[in-house]
Amino acid sequence: MPMETPNPSATVRRNPHRRARPTPSTTNHPDHLSMDPSLAVKQIRPFPLHDLLEPSDEQPATPAEAVDSGNLRVFIRIRPLETLHKPNKAASTIRPRPKAPSVNAIRGVQSKKIKTVCLSVNGPHSLTLVPPPSMVELKRAKTEAFEGFSFVFPPESLQREVYDRVMEPLISDFLGGKSHLLAAMGATGSGKTHTVFGTPREPGLVSLALQRLFGSNPPSRSQCIINIRCEPQAADPDNDVLQNKAVLTIADLAGAEREKRTGNQGMRLLESNAINNTSMVFGQCLRSLLEHQKNTKKPLQKHFQDSLVLTVKSGEDDYLDTSMLLRQASPYMKIKFCNVEESSNLPCLKRQPNLITKIEQSKRRKLNNSDAPVFKGGKHFDGQSIFKTEVKREQLQQVENIQDPVLSTMPTNAEFQRVEMHNADIVLSCEGEKGKESDNTIQRLEQSLMNEKARTAKLEKALENSRRHSCSCHKQCLYSSSPKHIADVVSRPTVELQDEAHSETNNSWSYNVVQTFKHDPIDQSQSPELAECRYSLDGQSSMAKEPKNSFQNLEVSLTGQHNEELSHSPHGQSNICPTEASSNSFSQENEAKELLNSLEGIEYSSYVDPGSPHSKASENSLTICGIFPEHDISMPVGQNLEIGLTSQNSEELSSSPHGQSNMSATKDPSSIKFSLENEAKEHLNSLEGTEDTSPVDHGSPHSEASENNLTTCGISGEMDLSIPLTELVVPPRKDIGCTDKHPVTKVLLEEKPESIRPQKPRWRLLPTSAMLLEDSSLDTEDQNADPKGRRGCRKVMATVEKGRTPGSISLVDMLRRNLQIR
């Protein structure tokens, strides 16, 4: 009987029967299923029960018929709406069985008060899906009728009803030796678990089946796959059925979830994705069966009867889920199986062991060989693509060989997962190689960093040692100025700073000096109240000295081949004049001097201008610059400072009328090198802010008079020598055979007028770490950065530095730079 449809154009028929039927839907608007019962009643026309109850050739009249039809049985169970699902203890048991499902559905719709429904049962084998108004307005959905189901269970259906129609035929077959599969599909919360397992009050299919089989209670699980295998206890040759070991599989599949609806996040979202993938894969399996059976050349052989229970919700909000499931599963009803002997089923249910072994061996072999890329015919094939191809080929072979479309497909998906895992392993291995390279690079960098650190530490240590020795020498000198410290100085062990031997021939002089910077104990026997500090440059120069009556003795011992003479410059400067070509000793002394210069508070006075006539006159002179840091040793008026230079030759220490000490060498003036003084002058000029306090007028006759003199400069300054120093006398060195015949050069410090007293800036040394930072590379001195006053001496400096080792050059440069920066 045709039905009136207000909007028949919006109806789409799914899985129509061969004999066309009018769409039972009355409208495409869900308002006819709205909350107002009266309105719903007005709009919904009476359901054509007589049409639905008419026997049809395509519809299975009984469950047995459905099983025997050879089609995949697809059942639909509509879960009651929550508003309609009011727990009624008596309802589930006492509620009478409805006469017709469609009537119950209509009842449910009519009694709906809060929510509208999107499903209406047209009959035992069909239903109509009505989109909600919002989607109708957007023309995104149309009313659809789905037909051809094995049976449609309305919301009011009882568990027992479902069991009787769905499970009981399977149990009967199972007991008869036939294997079956039952799977529940549907959106989450649609009632799969309720259908399969149920509750203690409303036991589901499993419970009822087990009750039937064993009379036991099954565990309650939300989703699982249950295999019930029939094991014959005794071989009965007459009963072939029991020997088949039939398996009944009941699967409570995971429910597809819509993320928008569930709002899952994090792990729940991942689980949801996995669940949806499972549903999708299962649907693909079924579709593949459907596609496969289109190939008449390879008909599927049925080895068991499968059943599918679709659970849907009829709520308006469940429209999308329900629609998707129905669209997906409605074609499955067309899946047909060919009847085969049940005896051949069991080997097909499980993979044949030999086949599994072959497949696994093949995969392992390919896995082992898949790491290395394979080149075939000029094309690049990697192991992954080959492996995938092989697996797909095997997959097809398995489908053909196993002849079980469902079970053969599902393991194949597992194989795909293994392939993906294999691919991931390959990616990881590639990443691992890159990681190894990165690790090697990091290790190399770390090693180089450690080497640099060790090198830096080594240099710092060397510098610190140099500084310490320098400080010790210097402090000994200072201590020597105080009688109180004499004992300390004497008792202090000799400190030696040895550097490698130098051997160089430079113009008129040569030297081979073991650079020893040595503090010798003071011989107090000579003058207990005196203290002497001798800087012994053990080499080939020697100086002699003789004691003088003074409180303090400062002995600068230049041990060498040269005879030197200390003389007192008339202009008050201390000159040490080697009598022979003694620039070798100067280079060493210069280094020692520079080391000393690095001390804190060191102050210098430059008295000699190398370019001046005086410097010319003082060629071949050795200039000893200030070695009295930290303290103001500006000498009181009338004080004398005698500096004894131990030498093999006679030396003379004279006192300058300006109160400054001059050590002048008078012997062999031709051999005295101008470079020595030049070097000293250059070094002094390199000190930024240092005032040239030389009272010497280089154009004066004194300049000429001081020719060939070695000028010792900068003993005075801001350093305040608090001790009463009136005269410094260097006692004779008995150990080197000094006698009175070799008079000790006497340095008399006379009062210097305030007007000519130089303004000495204070010098501060940076800490060692700062020095290292300033010149960590220890490069040689940048000549371009030299002040103009030094450029004239560059050549001389280079000559002098030739005799130095790279380490000493670096050290000296670093010390010098440190002083220059400030």
Ligand SMILES: Nc1ncnc2c1ncn2[C@@H]1O[C@H](COP(=O)(O)OP(=O)(O)OP(=O)(O)O)[C@@H](O)[C@H]1O
């Ligand atoms: N036919 C029904 N009659 C009464 N209650 C039902 C029915 N179907 C489902 N329910 C109830 O709906 C709720 C959800 O059902 P169920 O857990 O079976 O859904 P599900 O499809 O298994 O969900 P999931 O996929 O998340 O496991 C349960 O509380 C269940 O009791």
